[in-house]
Amino acid sequence: xxxxxxxxxxxxxxxxxxxxxxxxxxxxxxxxxxxxxxxxxxxxxxxxxxxxxxxxxxxxxxxxxxxxxxxxxxxxxxxxxxxxxxxxxxxxxxxxxxxxxxxxxxxxxxxxxxxxxxxxxxxxxxxxxxxxxxxxxxxxxxxxxxxxxxxxxxxxxxxxxxxxxxxxxxxxxxxxxxxxxxxxxxxxxxxxxxxxxxxxxxxxxxxxxxxxxxxxxxxxxxxxxxxxxxxxxxxxxxxxxxxxxxxxxxxxxxxxxxxxxxxxxxxxxxxxxxxxxxxxxxxxxxxxxxxxxxxxxxxxxxxxxxxxxxxxxxxxxxxxxxxxxxxxxxxxxxxxxxxxxxxxxxxxxxxxxxxxxxxxxxxxxxxxxxxxxxxxxxxxxxxxxxxxxxxxxxx
Amino acid sequence: xxxxxxxxxxxxxxxxxxxxxxxxxxxxxxxxxxxxxxxxxxxxxxxxxxxxxxxxxxxxxxxxxxxxxxxxxxxxxxxxxxxxxxxxxxxxxxxxxxxxxxxxxxx
Numbered sequence: 001x002x003x004x005x006x007x008x009x010x011x012x013x014x015x016x017x018x019x020x021x022x023x024x025x026x027x028x029x030x031x032x033x034x035x036x037x038x039x040x041x042x043x044x045x046x047x048x049x050x051x052x053x054x055x056x057x058x059x060x061x062x063x064x065x066x067x068x069x070x071x072x073x074x075x076x077x078x079x080x081x082x083x084x085x086x087x088x089x090x091x092x093x094x095x096x097x098x099x100x101x102x103x104x105x106x107x108x109x110x111x112x113x114x115x116x117x118x119x120x121x122x123x124x125x126x127x128x129x130x131x132x133x134x135x136x137x138x139x140x141x142x143x144x145x146x147x148x149x150x151x152x153x154x155x156x157x158x159x160x161x162x163x164x165x166x167x168x169x170x171x172x173x174x175x176x177x178x179x180x181x182x183x184x185x186x187x188x189x190x191x192x193x194x195x196x197x198x199x200x201x202x203x204x205x206x207x208x209x210x211x212x213x214x215x216x217x218x219x220x221x222x223x224x225x226x227x228x229x230x231x232x233x234x235x236x237x238x239x240x241x242x243x244x245x246x247x248x249x250x251x252x253x254x255x256x257x258x259x260x261x262x263x264x265x266x267x268x269x270x271x272x273x274x275x276x277x278x279x280x281x282x283x284x285x286x287x288x289x290x291x292x293x294x295x296x297x298x299x300x301x302x303x304x305x306x307x308x309x310x311x312x313x314x315x316x317x318x319x320x321x322x323x324x325x326x327x328x329x330x331x332x333x334x335x336x337x338x339x340x341x342x343x344x345x346x347x348x349x350x351x352x353x354x355x356x357x358x359x360x361x362x363x364x365x366x367x368x369x370x371x372x373x374x375x376x377x378x379x380x381x382x383x384x385x386x387x388x389x390x391x392x393x394x395x
Numbered sequence: 396x397x398x399x400x401x402x403x404x405x406x407x408x409x410x411x412x413x414x415x416x417x418x419x420x421x422x423x424x425x426x427x428x429x430x431x432x433x434x435x436x437x438x439x440x441x442x443x444x445x446x447x448x449x450x451x452x453x454x455x456x457x458x459x460x461x462x463x464x465x466x467x468x469x470x471x472x473x474x475x476x477x478x479x480x481x482x483x484x485x486x487x488x489x490x491x492x493x494x495x496x497x498x499x500x501x502x
Contacts, residue, residue: 084444201447252437358433380433
């Protein structure tokens with residue numbers, strides 16, 4: 001009987017393998033050392049391997065990726081790419097193809113995946129709000145319009161996931177932070193926090209999922225919400241870090257991609273100042289600032305927290321600086337090339353990948369020696385995303 | 396004599412924008428359009444359909460004066476994230492960009 005069943009399963013297994021092969025899937029492998037590089041102008045992504053820095057495949061047809069970000073499914077096989085044109089594309093990293101794609105709004109900015117991995121939330125500029133989709137099918141489940149004041153819609157930024165199957169986001173025009181509880185995916189329960197500060201431009205969550213922090217463009221400071229005790233409300237931290245001085249022009253909005261934490265200290269971009277602010281995360285007070293080459297855009301910590309890497313807005317966007325978190329000093333200034341847009345560390349941080357948009361390259365550096373160890377051609381590369389993000393809160 | 400001057404002033408008025416445009420070499424025009432798409436595009440969208448900043452399509456800009464638009468490009472809009480782009484381009488280059496935007500030739 002058993003033998004018979006096995007025999008019967010042989011053709012089925014063969015058919016399965018054949019199907020996988022036909023679909024372009026490689027031999028069975030994990031995805032832990034894979035990633036995606038956005039080619040923003042071409043509407044394409046490259047599937048890359050971080051163990052032997054190289055490109056494995058290109059997947060086209062993703063629409064306008066001029067401001068694209070993505071999150072990974074918890075099995076780290078699929079990526080959900082959020083395009084500027086409102087496109088939500090589910091990619092299969094193993095089969096290296098588009099699995100599903102929907103146009104969910106007119107103009108989107110980012111997204112998040114829920115704690116349980118079943119929901120995808122997308123934050124939209126037009127019409128302003130958050131839409132929630134089934135992660136498996138991309139079927140729409142819920143719509144949370146960001147309506148405020150006298151019925152205006154606000155653009156939504158800084159959307160992240162938080163424990164308790166919640167999504168947290170900021171309303172750029174309204175100056176509000178909302179928590180949406182999606183225990184019932186079709187009936188989100190929204191908690192709103194008003195007057196959190198002027199023009200929140202992005203937001204992020206601490207790696208433990210406890211604190212949500214929104215960066216403010218319209219004033220010097222950050223808005224902080226303790227998600228363990230939301231009833232305590234939003235408080236302003238680092239208020240007046242500009243010391244009343246005239247802010248410098250900002251030629252690219254800073255990003256709060258992932259909370260850059262080293263020990264108890266967090267590193268965040270100042271707005272309108274060529275500085276990285278250092279915050280003691282126990283007291284939420286400034287403990288220092290590091291003068292840097294220009295307006296910081298991304299401030300990212302190596303996974304071990306020993307280094308913080310910073311890139312910059314125009315006209316300093318050819319430069320990357322490295323802060324040693326032990327001394328608080330800049331230990332390295334690199335000039336990778338024209339228009340450095342993003343930096344992503346390999347899972348344990350021995351390498352960093354840097355996209356150099358105008359030179360059509362992605363460079364891979366050794367973070368210990370700062371030597372360039374590989375270069376991959378890519379057309380106007382922007383965001384670089386590796387699969388360890390699949391298992392991090394807020395990414 | 397009066398007529399002679401009037402003629403020249405008129406000629407100058409009409410020829411000036413052309414002269415300004417002629418100063419912008421095709422290579423520089425490409426640079427400006429690249430800057431528009433890639434760098435202005437980080438807020439206004441690479442296809443200029445808008446993002447954190449408003450759309451810059453001819454429809455979105457219709458009814459706005461080219462002088463005002465040029466001033467906004469060069470000197471920014473205080474109280475908003477729009478910075479002054481005057482370090483990166485001249486007056487005539489900003490005027491040329493406005494013309495491209497209004498005529499829908501920027502893409």
